[in-house]
Amino acid sequence: MKTETRPATGGQTSGKQPPGRTRTSSGLAFALAVVLPPRFTPERVRTDRRYRTLDKYRFIVGFLALPLLFYTVFVISPFLQAIYYSFTDWAGGTTANFVGGDNYVKMWNDEKFWDSLESSLLLLVVVPLITLTLGIFFAYMITAGGRHRRGRAVSGVAGSSLYKIVYFFPQVLSIALIAVVWQQVYSSRSGLLNGLLGSVGLESLEQRWLGGDYKLALFSTMAVIAWSFVGFYVVLFSAAMGAIPKDIYEAALLDGAGRVATFFRVTLPLIWDTVRTGWIYMGIQALDAFAVVLIMVPPHALKVTPVYLYERFREGQFGYATAIGVVLLVLSMIFTLIVMRIGRRDQIEY
Amino acid sequence: MSAEPMPSDAVTDQPDASGAGGGSAASAAPAAGRRSADDGAKSAGRGQSGVLNVFSHAFLIAWVVMAAGPLVWVALTAFRPTADFLNDPMGLPTSIHWQNFANAWTEAKIGRYAFNSLIILAGSLTGTMLLGSMAAYVIARFTFPGNRLIFLLFAGGMMFPVILALIPLFTIMDNMSLLDTRPGLIIAYIAYSLPFTTFFLTSFFRTLPSGVQEAAMIDGASHTRTFFQVMLPMAKPGLVSIGIFNFLGQWNQYLLPLLLNNEDENNYVLPQGLAALTVSQGYAGDWGALFAGLTIAMLPVLVVYAVFQRQVQAGLTAGALK
Numbered sequence: 001m002k003t004e005t006r007p008a009t010g011g012q013t014s015g016k017q018p019p020g021r022t023r024t025s026s027g028l029a030f031a032l033a034v035v036l037p038p039r040f041t042p043e044r045v046r047t048d049r050r051y052r053t054l055d056k057y058r059f060i061v062g063f064l065a066l067p068l069l070f071y072t073v074f075v076i077s078p079f080l081q082a083i084y085y086s087f088t089d090w091a092g093g094t095t096a097n098f099v100g101g102d103n104y105v106k107m108w109n110d111e112k113f114w115d116s117l118e119s120s121l122l123l124l125v126v127v128p129l130i131t132l133t134l135g136i137f138f139a140y141m142i143t144a145g146g147r148h149r150r151g152r153a154v155s156g157v158a159g160s161s162l163y164k165i166v167y168f169f170p171q172v173l174s175i176a177l178i179a180v181v182w183q184q185v186y187s188s189r190s191g192l193l194n195g196l197l198g199s200v201g202l203e204s205l206e207q208r209w210l211g212g213d214y215k216l217a218l219f220s221t222m223a224v225i226a227w228s229f230v231g232f233y234v235v236l237f238s239a240a241m242g243a244i245p246k247d248i249y250e251a252a253l254l255d256g257a258g259r260v261a262t263f264f265r266v267t268l269p270l271i272w273d274t275v276r277t278g279w280i281y282m283g284i285q286a287l288d289a290f291a292v293v294l295i296m297v298p299p300h301a302l303k304v305t306p307v308y309l310y311e312r313f314r315e316g317q318f319g320y321a322t323a324i325g326v327v328l329l330v331l332s333m334i335f336t337l338i339v340m341r342i343g344r345r346d347q348i349e350y
Numbered sequence: 351m352s353a354e355p356m357p358s359d360a361v362t363d364q365p366d367a368s369g370a371g372g373g374s375a376a377s378a379a380p381a382a383g384r385r386s387a388d389d390g391a392k393s394a395g396r397g398q399s400g401v402l403n404v405f406s407h408a409f410l411i412a413w414v415v416m417a418a419g420p421l422v423w424v425a426l427t428a429f430r431p432t433a434d435f436l437n438d439p440m441g442l443p444t445s446i447h448w449q450n451f452a453n454a455w456t457e458a459k460i461g462r463y464a465f466n467s468l469i470i471l472a473g474s475l476t477g478t479m480l481l482g483s484m485a486a487y488v489i490a491r492f493t494f495p496g497n498r499l500i501f502l503l504f505a506g507g508m509m510f511p512v513i514l515a516l517i518p519l520f521t522i523m524d525n526m527s528l529l530d531t532r533p534g535l536i537i538a539y540i541a542y543s544l545p546f547t548t549f550f551l552t553s554f555f556r557t558l559p560s561g562v563q564e565a566a567m568i569d570g571a572s573h574t575r576t577f578f579q580v581m582l583p584m585a586k587p588g589l590v591s592i593g594i595f596n597f598l599g600q601w602n603q604y605l606l607p608l609l610l611n612n613e614d615e616n617n618y619v620l621p622q623g624l625a626a627l628t629v630s631q632g633y634a635g636d637w638g639a640l641f642a643g644l645t646i647a648m649l650p651v652l653v654v655y656a657v658f659q660r661q662v663q664a665g666l667t668a669g670a671l672k
Contacts, residue, residue, distance in 0.1 A: 063577075064484075066484075067544055082515055173648060174603075190435060295628070
């Protein structure tokens, strides 16, 4: 309705042509402009406001269509379907009968699921603690562990960028490659770790790191995940520490604060937002731990929930597997909420 | 840096003097008697920071050994014959033994896997960058109904564990006859890279000045032309960061190919091939080829990383800082 009246009034105010003619001819050219590329559109139509709106929306739709199509078909819809399928007895075929909460009841009584969940939860709690502590420690060493220079309250160590380059190595490698490398390092017969222990006379400490004891396999897995992420956090935290204004450090030094006090009273509170974000990210990565465990650890020694899910999928228990996935989603959401809550502090602006 | 005041004596001397506690105000005083006491405080401060400096370097070097050690061991072992390695896993190569690399490249098919990875990456990275920047540009620079909703839709996709979507995705791909095909894998890579790419680039496009865009439009450039010839070049720093992020993420992707590309071993991408190596070379007892394969897979990425380390670090940590 609006678009009908607007050109009519426009025609009247311009007063050069009878209003009726403008409407019909521009209407025709307008209809053509929808399908024609801009360069064939007559000048008269191109300066029309309606055309400009049309051109804008045509552009918006054209640019958004393909990304949105890919995204909804291959990402959004599988997520929604997964939640629906977790309430069915779907086995991969065309039939999926609604069975209510049966899959969840089955999970509740499935001892192997609980075993896998125990490992996953331990990873979720312990790995971020190890990784973030090491990451913050090394980042502080890099940004504030250097020799004092004139005019600087804190100074970085020499060769700080070299350290960061090497620390970051594991982060650019595929997790599959890391799992294979560490499988060899842990190898009980020809591994680096047992070899090192043997060469310094600690044969008694040589272990079957992965294939034997459950606790040892879990510990070895934690070490690998932490190893691969420490460099990432050193880079992340040293960037955050570098953004803290130097005069805050100078003020702390004037007040007689040593390096340890400076760290706990100044540095840590000021990078706390980054720490919290990193904590959530690391927790979700540790809860996953899929590739490392699947590739590196023998199936009998240790199982984490994502690997357990994958095995059910390979067996064709699609409904049950998606229900396990939903539990993982809920767990990662609960974890995120907890960290946001216990980690909440007053925002410090600088 | 800019906050640092002019280098007056009082400021420059404080850090050194404070190591010995107090006395910093004295440094500004020209009195000769005080001068010597101040020097003493300075050297004491320097000595203490020297100890700390050694201490921090010791820790930092320890982690260098930890981080690089296993990788160096793998690369060195790749040059040793398997029999030598089994006798003594810790030994150094006595002569350069290239046979392992030949075995890895042909028998263990590392060459083939790397080729597959390259083809997939060529399609998926181009597609991700193109579609991601198109969507981000429209979301960032145009107002239209549903703009906010679409942005939140993309942003929300970053928070879900991918493994949950994989089972329905498997059947969707199967129904579209895209399962175990290259286009299918490329599409999946693009779709799962879009949320973060769009999210990141949207905030980047928002920071660009709007005057240039308007000027281009007034000069008669179409929206499409403005995007490709004016706005994209201006967004180059953001595109480089997110491009590196996606390059590494897609090159190293393991979960998606494990599900969507598992039919024929000849179509494996590199991470799949490496995971399969432990099984195949393990049975064959050819550990040398395994180590050589790992080295072949590892070295190019590390070299590229060492060259572009600043951009890579910025690209990979950008996600967590947002």
